[in-house]
Amino acid sequence: MAGSPSSSPSSKCVAILLGTWNGGPYLLPQLQSFAAQTHANWRLYVSDDGSSDETLAVIARFAATVPQPVEVIAGPRRGFAANFLGLARNPAIQGDYFAFSDQDDIWHPDKLERAVAWMATAPDDEPALYFSRTALIEANGTPMGTSVLFTRPPSFQNALVQNIGGANTMLFNRATKRLLEEIDGDIASHDWAAYQLVTAVGGRTCYDPAPTLAYRQHTSNTLGSNRHLSAHMRRIRMLFAGQFATWTETNIAMLGQFRARMTEDSRKSLEFFAKARAGALPFRIYNLKRSGVYRQTLLGNLGLLTAAIFGRF
Numbered sequence: 001m002a003g004s005p006s007s008s009p010s011s012k013c014v015a016i017l018l019g020t021w022n023g024g025p026y027l028l029p030q031l032q033s034f035a036a037q038t039h040a041n042w043r044l045y046v047s048d049d050g051s052s053d054e055t056l057a058v059i060a061r062f063a064a065t066v067p068q069p070v071e072v073i074a075g076p077r078r079g080f081a082a083n084f085l086g087l088a089r090n091p092a093i094q095g096d097y098f099a100f101s102d103q104d105d106i107w108h109p110d111k112l113e114r115a116v117a118w119m120a121t122a123p124d125d126e127p128a129l130y131f132s133r134t135a136l137i138e139a140n141g142t143p144m145g146t147s148v149l150f151t152r153p154p155s156f157q158n159a160l161v162q163n164i165g166g167a168n169t170m171l172f173n174r175a176t177k178r179l180l181e182e183i184d185g186d187i188a189s190h191d192w193a194a195y196q197l198v199t200a201v202g203g204r205t206c207y208d209p210a211p212t213l214a215y216r217q218h219t220s221n222t223l224g225s226n227r228h229l230s231a232h233m234r235r236i237r238m239l240f241a242g243q244f245a246t247w248t249e250t251n252i253a254m255l256g257q258f259r260a261r262m263t264e265d266s267r268k269s270l271e272f273f274a275k276a277r278a279g280a281l282p283f284r285i286y287n288l289k290r291s292g293v294y295r296q297t298l299l300g301n302l303g304l305l306t307a308a309i310f311g312r313f
Helices: 024-035 055-063 080-089 111-119 174-181 190-200 229-240 243-256 264-275 281-291 298-309
Strands: 014-020 042-048 070-074 097-101 128-132 135-138 143-146 171-173 204-208 213-217
Touching: 014 024, 014 080, 024 055, 042 055, 042 080, 055 070, 080 097, 080 174, 080 190, 097 111, 097 174, 111 128, 111 171, 111 204, 128 174, 128 190, 171 174, 174 190, 190 204, 190 243, 190 264, 243 264, 264 281, 281 298
Parallel strands: 014 042, 014 097, 042 070, 128 204, 135 213
Antiparallel strands: 097 171, 128 171, 135 143
């Protein structure tokens, strides 16, 4: 029945949305981790953004070894966010659920099973989004521990100033895909957009504290883990260089397209947050507090306050 939770998680087909660009050195272990999933009902869609290495050859060899369908699509060649968003917006890509995938991680065997089990409890017509912690590995596969354990709940007030859902861990349903399909214009990142939109309209979210994949850390990571001091320092430098302010402006413009469907609480938070980005310092702090926004850690909230003081968010 439409709108009711599924009672058969194993019957649900997951469309894996893999974005690639010159990922040859690390791609095969990721593909092999798809084949090792305990939830075997999946199909793979690859959007390749113009690779000039062995990426496409690796994918072709893998496709010949698995029973699941594998389809390669030409990417838009406008950066990683546009590449992944193109997959999410593609009407030809069908499935019960959808999972973003990076090209250089290694999924734990039960990654899809865990995510699908939770997603099957959500009504089909309600936007829902699952994401999790990650195990961290060096480029050569050496374990480095785990990502930060977030303890405050996912919410729109958090999503406005922080993305706690890594795309490489995300699984979402058709209702969420329809939201992503309606985005018109640029986005800061595909995972942040998903987190913001689902929480903005009052959808369901699940932050799983159990790591579901090994997240490879190397020089080609767009951001990488935020676990170590060096990562925090890099984010501080980005803040004062104006990068976060640029992302915030892009996010606000994107969210404006969905204002009519937001919950009243989300609309108020967005209104006060937008006001907090302008005006004299006392008004910036006042409106920031009224917005209710928060980051997950004390250091993160101190950084947010600093950004407000200097008008850099």
